[in-house]
Amino acid sequence: MADQQNTPDAPAGFSSDWLRMREPADHLARSVSLTQSLVAWRESLTHFNVVDLGSGTASNFRYLCPTLGFNQSWTLLDNDAGLLSCISDRLQQWANEMGFEYHLASDTSATLEGDAFSATVQWQSCDLAADMSTIDFTRTQLITGSALLDLTSARWLEQLANIIDTTQCASLFVLSYNGSIDWQPPCPFDAELTELLNVHQTSDKGFGNALGPHAHAFFQQQLPTHLISTAKSDWLIGEDLNAMQDILCSDWTQAAIEQDSKAQDEISAWSESRLQLVAQVASTLRVGHVDILTLPPNA
Numbered sequence: 001m002a003d004q005q006n007t008p009d010a011p012a013g014f015s016s017d018w019l020r021m022r023e024p025a026d027h028l029a030r031s032v033s034l035t036q037s038l039v040a041w042r043e044s045l046t047h048f049n050v051v052d053l054g055s056g057t058a059s060n061f062r063y064l065c066p067t068l069g070f071n072q073s074w075t076l077l078d079n080d081a082g083l084l085s086c087i088s089d090r091l092q093q094w095a096n097e098m099g100f101e102y103h104l105a106s107d108t109s110a111t112l113e114g115d116a117f118s119a120t121v122q123w124q125s126c127d128l129a130a131d132m133s134t135i136d137f138t139r140t141q142l143i144t145g146s147a148l149l150d151l152t153s154a155r156w157l158e159q160l161a162n163i164i165d166t167t168q169c170a171s172l173f174v175l176s177y178n179g180s181i182d183w184q185p186p187c188p189f190d191a192e193l194t195e196l197l198n199v200h201q202t203s204d205k206g207f208g209n210a211l212g213p214h215a216h217a218f219f220q221q222q223l224p225t226h227l228i229s230t231a232k233s234d235w236l237i238g239e240d241l242n243a244m245q246d247i248l249c250s251d252w253t254q255a256a257i258e259q260d261s262k263a264q265d266e267i268s269a270w271s272e273s274r275l276q277l278v279a280q281v282a283s284t285l286r287v288g289h290v291d292i293l294t295l296p297p298n299a
């Protein structure tokens, strides 16, 4: 996995620091109504086994687990051993903050308990681009992922949809970038920069040519018989999240230059003006995302 991904969702690579920085913005952006629909569906089930694809340091688990309630079994899959090795500490810290019981059961598994839920969670290294067919989804009720779909290719999304259809499970894929970026106040070259970035988004992120901003729509088309709900989950990155704006601006500059080195002068000028506004705490940013919930046809 390359260190620098140059994607709207992973500007500084998938470092644990970056994932920690973006987690509050991610959680705030996510659709509450789709989560509630999932909770309502989940209430009719006695078991709830969840597989989280591209889990990073378990942000998606931290968001969903307390809300889903009752007994849950989670498997977190990622190909980045460094991120997986942070999970235990992150969960322990989170459990302390939230007043949940945390017990590390082995090097790669733990149990958590709150007033309204009890969960087992295990994490494993898995290259999803290579190994999807080796994952056992037979007892899975939910396949989920956060900030993942836009990194993936048409072929991979077809494979994912086929698994969801075959197992007749639900899926929740949140925070897929949709190609829209709105900086305020505007600067010259904002639109051109977004265009370059969106083309760069379709380069190979490890899964074959990525669908980038088109991934969410393509994924939905692969599940014609499932009940599909979508909702906007835009990042709203205000002046209070200046450090995040700074990182995004720098990373997008690099991506745009990689995409069109002939436009380097315009891109650098854009970057300079934008970083100046950020430094003056006078810039806000909206990054468009989509959440998708799919429920099996008999739901």
Ligand SMILES: C[S@@+](CC[C@H](N)C(=O)[O-])C[C@H]1O[C@@H](n2cnc3c(N)ncnc32)[C@H](O)[C@@H]1O
Binding pocket: 001, 009, 010, 014, 019, 026, 053, 054, 055, 056, 057, 058, 059, 060, 077, 078, 079, 080, 083, 126, 127, 128, 129, 130, 145, 146, 147, 148, 151, 205, 206
């Ligand atoms: C943008 S990060 C999101 C992480 C996490 N879901 C979150 O919301 O914080 C994308 C994640 O996908 C993982 N990933 C990328 N390519 C992968 C692959 N081929 N196999 C498994 N995980 C992968 C990365 O390691 C990273 O943790």
